[in-house]
Amino acid sequence: MSTLDSNAPKKIDAGSVQSPARLMLTQAASHRGLILGGIVIFTIVLVAIFAPLLAPHNPLTQDLSQSLIPPVWFDSPEATWNHILGTDHLGRDMLSRLMYGARISLLIGFSAMLISGVIGTVLGICAGYFGGRVDMVINFIITTRLSMPVVLVALAVVSIVGSSLTVVIWVLGLLIWDRFAVVMRSATQQVRGLDFVASARSLGSSTSHILFVEVLPNIMNHVIVIATLEMAHAILLEAALSFLGLGVQPPAPSWGLMISDAKGLMFFDGWLIAVPGTALFLLVLAINLVGDGLRDVTAPEDRN
8 A cells, every 4th residue: 555655646736836937036036146236237227317316416517626526435624525426627526427427338338239239149040040151151250350359440440430429339339249149159059950940940930930939039048148248348348448538528427438537646536536447347247247147047957
């Protein structure tokens, strides 16, 4: 009797079986890096959106009589709560410029990531699915792009065309798509031989349907992870171009431009560089934490 009982099929509690979506949410809720990065990004996004309401001063207003006021944590009689993070060499409030600068960094990072993501994803999926000559041509394009230094090409293009917010977005978007293409090509090659793709093909589905309805959703986790990395990359590149004077032009409150304006005073008033540099560091770190967390949560090999 005991043998029969031991061999009897056990009832499975339906509540104990989690759907893939619920399992991903559970893993995400317990991932510290993802939560921390998400909180930082969410806070910066809110500050950027509500900058006109939160900023204590106009970020473009100059007052030379209030120049180089140190932050409130400095033991200085000039420090005042009217300028919590101090003022720059032109008397502009650092906190206000920091809040408005978040708008520029997020806009450039997201827009450049979106442009590069579309280009790289389309090229990568086509190369991985069709193979043969299509793969050969796209591989040649990818290799050509990888042979060109991003910063050097961006500097050359911006110096010729002229620097503006729109130009910087398009230049970065057209230069950082290679990682999308390489990863999507590899992921598509792994997916194209699976049963559901073969079934769709045998049912007479169009190529566009197979690529964007069958293949793309199954490699979307790779797209999301690469998107976070490239967004952080684009933000750093914009800061570098602005630091060199070929990115966002003054008087726009770009974080890279704020660092560039303070480079002549870094040995005397180091906080002028530390404030925007810390904000840039926190934003890029948070984006990378979210990217790492999404990779851990969406990786198929980590699902139970």
